[in-house]
Amino acid sequence: MTPFRLFFVRIAATLALGLFSALHAHATCSVVSAAAASFGTVTSFAVARQPQSTSTTSSGLSCSGALLGLFVIGDQINASITSANGGKLVGPTGDAVPYTVFADQNYSIKLDLGVTYNWASGQLLNLLGIFGGPAQTLPMYFRTVQGSNVAAGTYTDTLTIAWNWDYCSGIGVLGICLGRDRGSGTAVVPVTITVTNDCMIAAPDVNFGAAPTVASFAPVTGSVSLTCTKGMVYTVGLSSGANPHASGRRQMANGANRLQYDIFGPGAAAVWGQSANRAGSGAAADGRSAQQFPYTARLYPDQPTPAVGTYTDSVIVDVRY
Known part of the structure; x- marks a missing residue:
């Protein structure tokens, strides 16, 4: 009987240790x-x-x-x-x-x-x-x-x-x-x-309307509006468009036909270009107020009236700081 009891005790102790480890x-x-x-x-x-x-x-x-x-x-x-x-x-x-x-x-x-x-x-x-x-x-x-x-x-x-x-x-x-x-x-x-830095740009389309001859188109005035990051000092230029003439004039296109025009910056005296005659912000932007840059767009009168049709161009507003 004694060996049996010893064997039982050993088994019980081993089981208890296993339970302890598991928990x-x-x-x-x-x-x-x-x-x-x-x-x-x-x-x-x-x-x-x-x-x-x-x-x-x-x-x-x-x-x-x-x-x-x-x-x-x-x-x-x-x-x-x-x-x-x-x-x-x-x-x-x-x-x-x-x-x-x-x-x-x-x-x-x-x-x-x-x-x-x-x-x-x-x-x-x-x-x-x-x-x-x-x-x-x-x-x-x-x-x-x-x-x-x-x-x-x-x-x-x-x-x-x-x-x-x-x-x-x-x-x-x-x-x-x-x-x-x-x-x-x-x-x-x-x-x-x-x-x-960043700017929000508002540049409405320029529409000369309709007329029978080049001389009949009136100039169009408008403005480019920029709201820029607080503290930002910058300049604004306009690209030469998608169809520039060899002379540098901007041109609207209708197929192979062209209609020469330009955009003149503040004061309407000089062509507003991408490199030349850029407009400056002057003081630093405040991050909230929109600054207006006025322009005048007009067709060159020293060109023949092209074929009837709708003429278009795309100009990029270029902001540098």
């Missing part, structure tokens, strides 16, 4: 280098009209193991975010683009600056589902606030994220906590956006 789970966290976040390169009008979005693949917290299966009441994985520029990306002229920090890729969980958030509770808890094996880093998401009227340049901010944690790091038989993981550290996330 054991473990996780560890640490602070690692954070990854920079960049909104990329966008025009000033894109910044003003619609939010720009980006993210960082690492906000500085790295964890391994299945955290979601370990938490007990009172566990904490806390983070508090501070900004060097108060939640704004600041450029070389002092202009700023405000932005918001989010915990999720759907931009539904906003993280206010200076507030401590616990990822081990509430709606943030599910975001830790990315941790489940080898070490992973926790991402973070950013979105600009539309409406900023800013000059071109590179805009930057620096976020400092203070992490601290105290949670049950191992679960054994019957859900017993086998130990706690405690730690803290800070991570720095540089955030940037590069804003480029």
Whole structure:
């Protein structure tokens, strides 16, 4: 009888050890280098009209193991975010683009600056589902606030994220906590956006109407309107069109027939060209107001009247800064 009892005890001990191993789970966290976040390169009008979005693949917290299966009441994985520029990306002229920090890729969980958030509770808890094996880093998401009227340049901010944690790091038989993981550290996330110059151009068509002879066509007046990036100083030229004459005159075409005309810049004295007699903005643009550049278009009277028909040309508005 004795050998039988010893054999039974050994088997029971082995089974208990196997059960212990099957129910054991473990996780560890640490602070690692954070990854920079960049909104990329966008025009000033894109910044003003619609939010720009980006993210960082690492906000500085790295964890391994299945955290979601370990938490007990009172566990904490806390983070508090501070900004060097108060939640704004600041450029070389002092202009700023405000932005918001989010915990999720759907931009539904906003993280206010200076507030401590616990990822081990509430709606943030599910975001830790990315941790489940080898070490992973926790991402973070950013979105600009539309409406900023800013000059071109590179805009930057620096976020400092203070992490601290105290949670049950191992679960054994019957859900017993086998130990706690405690730690803290800070991570720095540089955030940037590069804003480029841009212009919104309004150039209505020029229509001379209909007439029986070249001499019967009256001059047409109009203006090219430009709204350009704040701080932008620029010049405006007009191309020679699609059918330029060897003399440099612009020409409208109807098949093989041509009708010579030109566009004269402010003052109507000189031909408004692409290289010569460009019109200047003068003062820097303000990013909101449209600047008008008047012109006069007229046909050259020293040409014979061509065949009856509709004559057209296309001229490019060339903005340089």
